[in-house]
Amino acid sequence: MKLNPPSKTTETIAIMELQIPFTFLVFLLALFYFFTKLRTSPNHNLPPQPWKLPLLGHLHHLAGSIPNRALGKLADKLGPIIHLQLGQINTVVISSPDLAKDIMKTNDTTFATRPKLLAAEIMAYNYKDIAFSPYGDYWRQMRKICVLELLSAKKVESFQSIRDQESWNVVEHMLKKGPQPINLSEMISNMINVIVFTVSIGSGCKDQAKYLELTEESMTLSSGFDVADLFPSVTPLHLVVGTRKKLLKIHREMDKVLDRIISDREECRANGQTDYNDLLEVLLKLKDDDDGLQFPLNYDNVKAVLSDMFAAGTDTSSVTIEWTFFELMKNPKIMNKVQAELRHVLKGKKKIYESDIKELTYLKLVIKETLRLHAPLPLLLPRECQKNSKIGGYDIPTNTKVIINYWKIGRDPKNWDDPESFIPERFSESLIDFKGTNFEYTPFGAGRRICPGMNLGLANIELPLARLLYHFNWELPNGAKIEVLDGTESFGATLKLKNNLLLLPRAYDTN
Numbered sequence: 085m086k087l088n089p090p091s092k093t094t095e096t097i098a099i100m101e102l103q104i105p106f107t108f109l110v111f112l113l114a115l116f117y118f119f120t121k122l123r124t125s126p127n128h129n130l131p132p133q134p135w136k137l138p139l140l141g142h143l144h145h146l147a148g149s150i151p152n153r154a155l156g157k158l159a160d161k162l163g164p165i166i167h168l169q170l171g172q173i174n175t176v177v178i179s180s181p182d183l184a185k186d187i188m189k190t191n192d193t194t195f196a197t198r199p200k201l202l203a204a205e206i207m208a209y210n211y212k213d214i215a216f217s218p219y220g221d222y223w224r225q226m227r228k229i230c231v232l233e234l235l236s237a238k239k240v241e242s243f244q245s246i247r248d249q250e251s252w253n254v255v256e257h258m259l260k261k262g263p264q265p266i267n268l269s270e271m272i273s274n275m276i277n278v279i280v281f282t283v284s285i286g287s288g289c290k291d292q293a294k295y296l297e298l299t300e301e302s303m304t305l306s307s308g309f310d311v312a313d314l315f316p317s318v319t320p321l322h323l324v325v326g327t328r329k330k331l332l333k334i335h336r337e338m339d340k341v342l343d344r345i346i347s348d349r350e351e352c353r354a355n356g357q358t359d360y361n362d363l364l365e366v367l368l369k370l371k372d373d374d375d376g377l378q379f380p381l382n383y384d385n386v387k388a389v390l391s392d393m394f395a396a397g398t399d400t401s402s403v404t405i406e407w408t409f410f411e412l413m414k415n416p417k418i419m420n421k422v423q424a425e426l427r428h429v430l431k432g433k434k435k436i437y438e439s440d441i442k443e444l445t446y447l448k449l450v451i452k453e454t455l456r457l458h459a460p461l462p463l464l465l466p467r468e469c470q471k472n473s474k475i476g477g478y479d480i481p482t483n484t485k486v487i488i489n490y491w492k493i494g495r496d497p498k499n500w501d502d503p504e505s506f507i508p509e510r511f512s513e514s515l516i517d518f519k520g521t522n523f524e525y526t527p528f529g530a531g532r533r534i535c536p537g538m539n540l541g542l543a544n545i546e547l548p549l550a551r552l553l554y555h556f557n558w559e560l561p562n563g564a565k566i567e568v569l570d571g572t573e574s575f576g577a578t579l580k581l582k583n584n585l586l587l588l589p590r591a592y593d594t595n
């Protein structure tokens with residue numbers, strides 16, 4: 085990477101799999117091969133670089149850490165823009181609001197495409213989805229469908245009864261069971277999965293559990309730090325690690341499930357039943373009536389978009405609820421305050437409805453603060469540079485992958501007072517919002533690629549969370565002290581708690 089101004093130093097660090105010990109072994113084997121190949125290859129398209137092996141000097145920052153933390157530590161040492169050689173992938177990591185703005189606003193079009201990922205190629209029917217589709221006319225069409233037809237405010241509102249039903253089922257189940265420890269993480273995840281599944285394809289699908297299990301499996305292979313993504317042209321490595329094979333197997337099974345879902349629906353439609361209110365129905369109607377579409381839809385497009393909805397819409401919401409509970413348990417005063425608001429505003433109501441949520445200002449601040457400290461996608465989704473450009477004074481060559489470490493930005497003392505503490509009040513007098521205009525706070529990303537599912541995601545978080553906090557007081561099982569709460573993170577498709585949150589609910593008398 086060419087430096088400008090020359091006084092700035094660059095670091096070229098080769099890391100690949102940051103988490104999985106087995107692949108680390110493969111990495112060591114590959115390292116020698118890789119450096120030899122890259123340094124001598126006449127074909128690589130980068131300008132001359134000061135190749136050194138700072139990897140060895142900085143490895144301690146990376147080993148044993150999950151990527152957001154590892155890259156955060158590197159940013160502390162090397163600054164807000166870092167050049168990494170991640171396997172074969174020329175990567176730039178951004179860790180400041182100003183540079184994030186340069187990428188997602190000032191140069192948004194230049195950085196609006198995504199790098200190629202094996203998981204997206206296989207699972208998204210060769211990039212026919214929205215999230216990993218390359219920037220261009222096809223993405224524009226699908227994004228428009230997504231924003232206007234699938235995830236519009238009106239559409240999200242029309243799914244209210246699903247959120248109501250599923251979150252009420254959980255409350256009733258827990259009320260019936262009485263004060264017994266529950267695996268809150270699992271319970272929340274199941275509830276959100278059912279909500280998103282029902283929103284997407286309606287209720288009554290017997291393959292739901294199987295499909296979600298497969299989604300989960302495929303997501304763990306989609307972090308972008310997999311060997312196959314970091315060494316795309318080193319086929320022998322792919323064979324050793326076997327990611328392609330694993331993904332193809334998962335994809336075949338998921339495809340079968342989706343085919344069954346679609347053919348069942350087509351049969352009902354052929355019999356004149358068309359009053360479904362779910363995303364599948366919208367997509368099938370668009371497929372049949374493709375007059376205005378530049379790229380007519382076929383079943384693969386429908387399946388790719390549905391896969392996006394499951395993958396992007398489930399864990400993102402459930403881990404946000406989970407982290408909110410974690411922080412509230414750790415901060416009893418904030419738990420008391422949010423419950424006091426709920427119980428004051430709702431004044432003995434037997435049931436909370438979505439229309440009540442707008443009055444719950446403190447609850448909204450709590451969710452905002454959770455999304456600052458524990459964004460489900462700590463590195464957002466990767467971008468790729470489409471033409472040579474300049475960021476922070478550095479020349480960024482075409483095809484460079486760009487990672488924005490939002491996790492680091494969201495807890496950097498340069499941007500936030502007392503950043504490691506959970507303080508919802510910090511947002512009460514502030515205009516900072518997650519709509520993509522404040523670059524120190526972008527849990528949903530920003531610019532053209534900003535999350536189109538924000539409304540649905542928040543709706544799926546707010547009502548279930550409000551109900552769980554309204555109807556129950558929460559304790560740690562066996563009288564454990566809050567010090568035992570384990571906030572270790574696990575990095576996969578989303579950043580979640582490594583260990584499930586086990587809590588004891590005690591019903592609150594709403595009279």
Ligand code: HEM
Nearest residue numbers: 214215393396397400464465527528529530533535537541
């Ligand atoms: C708390 C909930 C959620 C969070 C924090 C979240 C976060 C994000 C982030 C950070 C991105 C990348 C933005 C960028 O590149 O700048 C994204 C993209 C996306 N999200 Fe979400 N998301 C959430 C919920 C949802 C839901 C419920 C859906 C749909 C069911 C959804 C669908 C998508 C899609 C399709 C994209 C790709 C957009 C594109 O590339 O054009 N998300 N999300």
